[in-house]
Amino acid sequence: PAPYKGGADNLAALMKKAVEMIDNLRPAPGGTAFLGNSTKLDYSYPDVKKCRIPQKAESVNKVMSDCVNLFKGMPDVSSPLTMSNVWPQPNNASIIASMLPLIFAPNIIEGEYAWNVHKAELESGGMLADLFEWDPAKSGAVYTYGGSGCWFYGLKYAITRVLPGSREKGVRTDGKVLVSAQAHYCRQNATDWSGLGMDNVVVIPTDPESNKMDLNALESKLKELTEQGIPVIEVVCTMGTTDASVFDPIADVRRLLDKYPNPKGYGKALLYADAVCGWSWQTFRYYDFEKNPLGFSPEALRVIKKNYDEIKGIHYADAVGIDFHKFGFSPYISSCFVYKDAAEFENIMRRGSYAYLQEVTPYNPMYYTLEVSRTASGSLAGWATLKYLGIEGLQAVLGGILEVRLYMDSLVEKQTEMVMADADDTGFITLFRVYPEGTDAREQFARELNDRGSRAELLCNNRLQQAIGEKMFEWYLSGHKIDGKPTPHIAYSTGFRNASWNEDGSDAEGTVYALKTYPMNVYNNPSVMDHVITCVLAARDEVEKEME
Template sequence: MKKSTVQLTPAHVEPKVYEDHWNTDGSAHVKAPKWAKYQSITASEFPSPFRGKTDPLAHQIGKFVERIDMLRPEKDGPAYLGKNAALSYTYPDVKNVAINQKMGDLDTVLDEVVELFEGLPNWGSPLAMCNVIPQSNTAAIIASMLSQVFSANILEGEYAQNVHKAELETAGMIGNLFGWDPVKAGAIYTWGGGGCWTYGTKYGLTRVLPNSRTKGVRTDAKVICSQQAHFVQLNATDWTGLGSDNIVHVRTDPDTNQMDVEHLEEILKGFKADGTPVATIVCTMGTTDASAIDPIRKVREVMDRYPNPKGYGKTVLYADAVVGWSWVYFATYDFENNPLEFSDRILPILKQNGDAMKDLMVADAVGIDFHKVGWSPYVSSCFVYKDAEEFENLHRWGGDSYLQVRTPYNPMYHTLEVSRTASGSLAGWTTLKYFGMEGMQAILGGILETKYYLYDLIKTHPEMICVNPDDTGLITLFRAYPEGVDAAAQYKKELNDESARDDLIKHNKLTHAIGDKLYEWFRAGKKIDGKYTPYMSFSTGFRNTRYNIDGTDPDAVIYALKAFPMNVFVTPEIMKWALHCVNAAKAEVLKS
């Protein structure tokens, strides 16, 4: 039998043959080949490029809103979406799947999308208080969506046009907040707080090791940060090729969790003596659990006394402010007249936080997250730098033959990502425009009022103790002891007296178990006294004990339950209910 052959070079086709595939309205002719019929279907379901009432996107969004509404719980419902919070798949078997041969039905596929959100935490629920994950504001959601509709790519001006303005004006508005020259400042919206950390590390390597961009990192330059710095330090040093062994940790104060500047000076003095360059010093301006803010102005003063050896560039001072950045809104608040009428109790805290963030002006670069304390959609992290000319020239590459410079701003030449969606920049920029100064101040101050209300509630429970009463952030960390235990006295012993180490570990295990029980109840949709349980979390070591300052004993750390009410729907009743559920979970754990 003669074998069939496949023609590998295109055969000549008369234009008329192709033209006969289509009707005059652009749809596929009944006798058209299958590929043309498929194209006709997709054209009828893609967003319309023209104005009109038949846009498939507008039609589907209308139907999608109804689907989304059905995901939301009834009032006083659980803190998750849908009716079942359990996972609908098993791992790794879930990956045993193939692409369908036939094209899918749009409605069916979108129904499957909605099903994926079954059981997702509902961040707008007042019962959701597990971490610094707020509900997104409406203006930012819509702005972010618009970028997806029109595919604004902020790699360069030709594909972004005026949408680039969102990133450029962010640099100016944030630069103004920090006290920088807004025209000289720059900003890059990136993939997350880890992206900001990576940019901060790379900035230091490029500035300090002038040949590293072409020759690679051939010198063990150091990245210095505190013991409380975010674990993404490992990612940043790994992916830049520096290596995590070149991270140097500065001790932190046992009371404030702030960087010990005297210890920093010892480290810098040693590096100066042996000729070791420092690429980047990172100040953490608001840790997730302890809300610690490093004394960045003092850090600047110390690092300027110990410049890098001859032949190396100047160390970069990077501020990891992804959690704490928005306190800078209070740097210029009128505390004397108090126009937003905050309570006398929180005014000094707001002022303290605002004053601390004033010192961001001494940083070379700052990382901020709008999707944390900015109430914006993921992903809207922003790496902001003081001297755009220096940063962008340091990281600039030449042009490409297929991309043309059409506008004055073309970040493809100095960014890691090159192609970047504008969804993050639009979300952040819109949030800045929408809230303004007073809107953001009101939300931040309001949540702080809630925090101290919860703190007072905890004090009415003698078996509970707030373990971060002096922290000035939005989080409340507390421990719940067995009935009959004086929590204040017991915690004091466990924190300060090594002879109480065994008790500390025992009660850490209790804290862990309470946190797990609450999570189990949340996922199961359990009700107590007819009401759903909150979605809370816990920290497995937000600080070291005083007899473990150097952190060498992994067990001599403080576990704590975590309440992080980040949304505008929280009420006093919700906070009372959270503590009631903690006690119920504790009783259940101790009973088993």
């Protein structure tokens, strides 16, 4: 980019050209759920790594063309047919805001290199603190490299608080991290990379009906650790799991943590809310459920109210991790670690000064962040989303997509050969099983779920779900059409829960497989979900023919 305006600076023209080029990869109306005309991989592994830096410079037009070509065959997140996971289409304001830092390269290490761009982190942190019913002036936030980064920040905060000597001498005490069985697998990343050790994660069983952390089991473990003089580093409440949208009972967890404090000589255990998938339901704190101004259906309103009632205790947490690139509909990566007590966090995590960095503004997070160089892309994306959508916009998007998901549930319920695998799910996902033609799906699934004697049938129909899921993916990749319309991009789970007769998980194969749709697109609608049902049944029939 040129240093001055008014001169020859072709960045805007090049950007316009690049956007037009990548837009040309989009399908025509009614087209496939991938970009370009083919999903064929354009490389072989590991031969692809035999690349070398070109001896001479290539033209920017060639580089741009080569770059755009990399997107050919990629799932199109803007397509309503893309519903494989928590993969939302980013909103326009967040896309634009996250691109601007690429031009002038603000580094939010400290004020000199970011100046007013720092406001995006400070203001969005304040808005989120207010959303969580904390005092914004006393709270703080750090944008980081993902939900696992938030988890890692929470763990490091907890270790430093409970084991203050660990900063100089390292972790020398086997303190415990308590999580529910539904907690995200990044718990292993965080305890491994922090040096605390994966063996110090204590998994608390979940209630088989609700999938929430079992409070009796938690209290028993806290009591046991207290009696043994072993400190608890932190308890992690998952506030909205990826598939089942389950919220741990955080208010009760806080009560138990206060009842069983750490032994003398250790700091207070941290209560961390992993709310990367659930945080935005808190926006319904401001919703009038009686007047229902956005006109949600009674069933959607019931689910929304349930989600809000589950998450509203989030203010009991010491810190919260959120992803804007999940239920905030923003681009990767826009994760934010929000902490209630800025004075404590920023002081106990503070490191010494740096000779070549000076404090020229009031905000200098370089002293306590994990990262040194930090792009402003994530903070601007999150900040722009909060301002652009606002409370009502987030409510409308969440509720609108929920309506589509509930419609999908109703379609499954109408099919005698399909059954909801998790009918009480309150998120965007529909988990369902499909059975051979003529099968009473509800009766069959109930038997597989509750009768150990039906284990072989469960495993057989698990293989059927997997085969249907793989057939759907094959059709999606090839652009296969059913009734003149492309196959959607959906997914399947190879064990989102154990069978009821296998609650302890002792039978590694005694899990429930399910197909799943995860609509995260504002262009999705009932007709798209009608087509999903048609395609799934066609895939079932094709799989059965191949198995004959």
